[in-house]
Amino acid sequence: MKFGVVVFPGSNCDQDCVQVLRDVLGQEVVPLWHQDSSLRGCECVVLPGGFSYGDYLRTGAIAKLSPVMKSVAAFAKDGGLVIGICNGFQILLEAGLLPGAMLRNTSLRFICRYVNLRVERTDTPFTNRFQAGQVVRMPIAHNEGNYIVDAAGLKRITAQGQALFRYCDADGQVTNTANPNGSLEAIAGLCNEAGNVLGMMPHPERASEPALGSADGRGVFESLLSAVAYR
Amino acid sequence: MIARVSVTLKPSILDPQGKTIHQALESLGFKGVTRVRMGKLIEIELKHGSKAAAKRDVERMCRKLLANPIVETYRIDLAS
Numbered sequence: 001m002k003f004g005v006v007v008f009p010g011s012n013c014d015q016d017c018v019q020v021l022r023d024v025l026g027q028e029v030v031p032l033w034h035q036d037s038s039l040r041g042c043e044c045v046v047l048p049g050g051f052s053y054g055d056y057l058r059t060g061a062i063a064k065l066s067p068v069m070k071s072v073a074a075f076a077k078d079g080g081l082v083i084g085i086c087n088g089f090q091i092l093l094e095a096g097l098l099p100g101a102m103l104r105n106t107s108l109r110f111i112c113r114y115v116n117l118r119v120e121r122t123d124t125p126f127t128n129r130f131q132a133g134q135v136v137r138m139p140i141a142h143n144e145g146n147y148i149v150d151a152a153g154l155k156r157i158t159a160q161g162q163a164l165f166r167y168c169d170a171d172g173q174v175t176n177t178a179n180p181n182g183s184l185e186a187i188a189g190l191c192n193e194a195g196n197v198l199g200m201m202p203h204p205e206r207a208s209e210p211a212l213g214s215a216d217g218r219g220v221f222e223s224l225l226s227a228v229a230y231r
Numbered sequence: 232m233i234a235r236v237s238v239t240l241k242p243s244i245l246d247p248q249g250k251t252i253h254q255a256l257e258s259l260g261f262k263g264v265t266r267v268r269m270g271k272l273i274e275i276e277l278k279h280g281s282k283a284a285a286k287r288d289v290e291r292m293c294r295k296l297l298a299n300p301i302v303e304t305y306r307i308d309l310a311s
Binding site for chain 1: 240244245247248251296297299301302
């Protein structure tokens with residue numbers, strides 16, 4: 001499968017994504033420069049974590065205007081698979097490819113640690129290798145991960161089952177103490193209504209090899225491989 | 232012409248920075264503070280001749296980029 005990893009000025013998780021997809025999972029990976037419009041025939045676009053354009057104005061606010069994002073939006077509209085991780089999630093929100101917005105963490109602190117996540121659905125291209133209700137461990141590293149959406153938006157998200165990952169405790173219970181950043185309904189990962197675009201704050205690419213403390217994140221990428229293989 | 236755009240979180244959105252500043256002001260002994268909202272100020276220099284045209288453009292800038300309508304509101308002040 002051919003993945004494209006977008007590189008914005010200020011991206012800093014792009015090489016981690018390339019390393020996991022190419023070296024750990026043995027897939028073809030091409031870098032996609034923010035000023036290029038071509039997606040080079042890739043089957044899945046990865047928007048990596050980092051601080052695109054220095055987080056100037058708002059996280060993701062400038063990145064959404066880059067030439068590559070116009071192509072990503074058209075690709076997504078045609079059903080193409082897009083995954084935004086951390087800053088990539090923030091960019092997807094700013095670009096309007098996912099509903100809602102990010103606020104600063106309620107603690108006003110940058111949080112960098114492992115969290116537990118509950119997998120809410122497994123009938124998606126991003127989660128088909130997990131079990132429903134499975135608790136997985138991945139790290140988060142962000143200052144703006146406090147997801148918010150208006151009441152009407154939340155109603156739609158809930159009705160469509162768009163929250164794919166929620167912050168939880170080790171037993172899979174969604175509690176206030178298990179929510180690291182104040183995110184609405186403990187949402188850690190959210191897909192669009194069509195189910196082909198996912199944004200998630202946790203970093204699956206930092207948890208794809210046992211040597212790194214968890215290999216749970218691999219499931220996200222392996223799900224994508226299965227989704228494309230059985231298309 | 233100069234447009235000063237102030238962007239703040241909507242009143243319905245919790246503003247922990249504003250809250251923290253509020254508490255800090257109280258700790259300094261300022262008792263009369265009832266609310267603090269933290270935001271950002273963007274100064275834009277414009278070539279526009281008319282205030283109406285400038286206002287119209289800056290409004291569009293706010294909606295397209297300067298503010299995120301989901302969580303923020305903005306105010307535009309124009310000065311020649």
